[in-house]
Amino acid sequence: MRLASRLVHSLQKQPFLHTIAVETNQQKPLLISSIMAQSLLGSSPAYRSNFLKSSASTSTISGSKLKFSEIEQTKLGFLRSSKSSLALRLKASREGVGLVQETKENPPKLITKSDDGIDSFAEMKHRFLSFKQQIYLENLERYQSLAEAQAPKFMVISCADSRVCPSYILGFQPGEAFVVRNVANLVPPFENGPCETNAALEFSVNTLEVENILVTGHSCCGGIRALMSMEDEEKSSFIKNWVIVGKEARSNTKATTFNLSFDQQCTHCEKESINNSLMNLLTYPWVKERVAKGLLSIHGGYYNFVDCTYEKWTLDSSSEQETSGYAIKNREFWS
Amino acid sequence: MSKYFKGDAAASKQVSSIGDELDKDKNYVGHKNITTLQATPQSSTFDPIERIKYGFKCFKIDEFNKHPDYYSKLAEKQEPKFLIFACSDSRVSPTNILNLRPGEAFMARNIANMVPAFNQLKQAGVGAIIEYAIVALKVEVIFVIGHSRCGGIERLLSLPNVDTSFDFIDDWVSIGQPAKAKVIAQNPCASDEELFTLIEKESVMNSLVNLLSYPYVRTGVADKKLKLMGGHYDFVNGNFQIMEVDYDIKPTIDI
Numbered sequence: 001m002r003l004a005s006r007l008v009h010s011l012q013k014q015p016f017l018h019t020i021a022v023e024t025n026q027q028k029p030l031l032i033s034s035i036m037a038q039s040l041l042g043s044s045p046a047y048r049s050n051f052l053k054s055s056a057s058t059s060t061i062s063g064s065k066l067k068f069s070e071i072e073q074t075k076l077g078f079l080r081s082s083k084s085s086l087a088l089r090l091k092a093s094r095e096g097v098g099l100v101q102e103t104k105e106n107p108p109k110l111i112t113k114s115d116d117g118i119d120s121f122a123e124m125k126h127r128f129l130s131f132k133q134q135i136y137l138e139n140l141e142r143y144q145s146l147a148e149a150q151a152p153k154f155m156v157i158s159c160a161d162s163r164v165c166p167s168y169i170l171g172f173q174p175g176e177a178f179v180v181r182n183v184a185n186l187v188p189p190f191e192n193g194p195c196e197t198n199a200a201l202e203f204s205v206n207t208l209e210v211e212n213i214l215v216t217g218h219s220c221c222g223g224i225r226a227l228m229s230m231e232d233e234e235k236s237s238f239i240k241n242w243v244i245v246g247k248e249a250r251s252n253t254k255a256t257t258f259n260l261s262f263d264q265q266c267t268h269c270e271k272e273s274i275n276n277s278l279m280n281l282l283t284y285p286w287v288k289e290r291v292a293k294g295l296l297s298i299h300g301g302y303y304n305f306v307d308c309t310y311e312k313w314t315l316d317s318s319s320e321q322e323t324s325g326y327a328i329k330n331r332e333f334w335s
Numbered sequence: 336m337s338k339y340f341k342g343d344a345a346a347s348k349q350v351s352s353i354g355d356e357l358d359k360d361k362n363y364v365g366h367k368n369i370t371t372l373q374a375t376p377q378s379s380t381f382d383p384i385e386r387i388k389y390g391f392k393c394f395k396i397d398e399f400n401k402h403p404d405y406y407s408k409l410a411e412k413q414e415p416k417f418l419i420f421a422c423s424d425s426r427v428s429p430t431n432i433l434n435l436r437p438g439e440a441f442m443a444r445n446i447a448n449m450v451p452a453f454n455q456l457k458q459a460g461v462g463a464i465i466e467y468a469i470v471a472l473k474v475e476v477i478f479v480i481g482h483s484r485c486g487g488i489e490r491l492l493s494l495p496n497v498d499t500s501f502d503f504i505d506d507w508v509s510i511g512q513p514a515k516a517k518v519i520a521q522n523p524c525a526s527d528e529e530l531f532t533l534i535e536k537e538s539v540m541n542s543l544v545n546l547l548s549y550p551y552v553r554t555g556v557a558d559k560k561l562k563l564m565g566g567h568y569d570f571v572n573g574n575f576q577i578m579e580v581d582y583d584i585k586p587t588i589d590i
Contacts, residue, residue: 113414113475120562121577127433147426152425154383162437162441163413165428170394180444180445181443195457196446199446202502239463239466239467297383305409312387334391
């Protein structure tokens, strides 16, 4: 095995315009031929949800209106740690927001698969240098401060799906969120033993002492789809051995949505699985302890990238029932 | 007492979130790929929900709504070219530093960006990521990115001489043990700081080697459909190092 190591640029703390010629602030990432496949994955989730109670408030930013439906504080459902949870029928009012704006700007230039031998190395180099020039050097003092220590307020557990990076869709900047990404944003329970997800959980809760954990799921999740479609007779695979962590979400879903289409069931399971993961978080003693002391809040989030909406809710830690159930509170729907 | 793993309490009080700072800085030009963060109302207490609501609003207005065709195609199917392994560290999101857009990279993030060797009895999480990326998504490049001042690597370096044991962390970072052993053996006179950086980079190489223990990775590399790359982001000095790895896998010979 031959190793070729190249140092991209060993730049000193001085404007590197002296060393290479770069374009102005208007430069865009290197153009790569973007050929998007036309084939469809399958029908988009048709399931629309409507909240039981909602009040809408509007706010205006830069001439655009966004509506936020806030749910009144009610016990919409119980999340039970041991038994199957009540069917959490999520109903959200779907109001048109009229925000789609067709512009004359070119769509983003992407790195996608193509046959013309893209030089991944060159593209990464270009991207990093853009970041360095436009962001890193422009905010040097902040980055130097951050290099000394990180103190993120969030730990985020997100899916590895290329479309749902929390840095992108929730705008997390460097230093804000400690992020774990795995297939289907699952959190296995304490008794399953060590894995990469609970190692990160242990670090973020005990060492970084984050104040918030957000488990964020999304629409059209391949991992959840695999969970919902797997059969016992199938040959074992890594995917199967991993998504089985969500088996309780699957059985809850199948029990309560048997009259819905498979796509709709998957959508329901995506949300059910988030709640399952929230409950699994509480199986970790050091998580439960900090939640009980009010030092740690646990949130669930769901990103629908078909409609570009985000739903969010918080575990109500003061509501632990004798039957080990928890209520949720502060459910919001952003569209 | 380790400096980076424990998280210096005094330093953490001084370090404010860049996001909060940027919100107040009207001159800040947002990163091209993410959003141009606009000033939020001044607030003396941090509200996590307001923070993510604001981030989502900016994404929707500045990105999603401006490129409806792109995002509607993406909603139907993802076809990322990359599978990226990056550290969970809040400072090293590849989306930030490499200007990645939705749809470009299937991304795994864990402590110290490690890839364990193929083992069907455990580590199903990482195995599922690799399996899905190669078999279902048919990615073309696997990119493992390490970084400076990695708390996970520091923990690995400290083991077993630690005051407190962390069951899950210690089990996980031990994946990098071969990298640690190699670096220490080859650099008997290096300082802790030097060892730290060397192990960060050697651990990336160790993960690339571990990737080859997955049958579908090996097949992809042998068929030249899959490329492996390593990287190291040094946020102390603002550098990025890329390692391209060449493998020469020859056909088997029947004796």
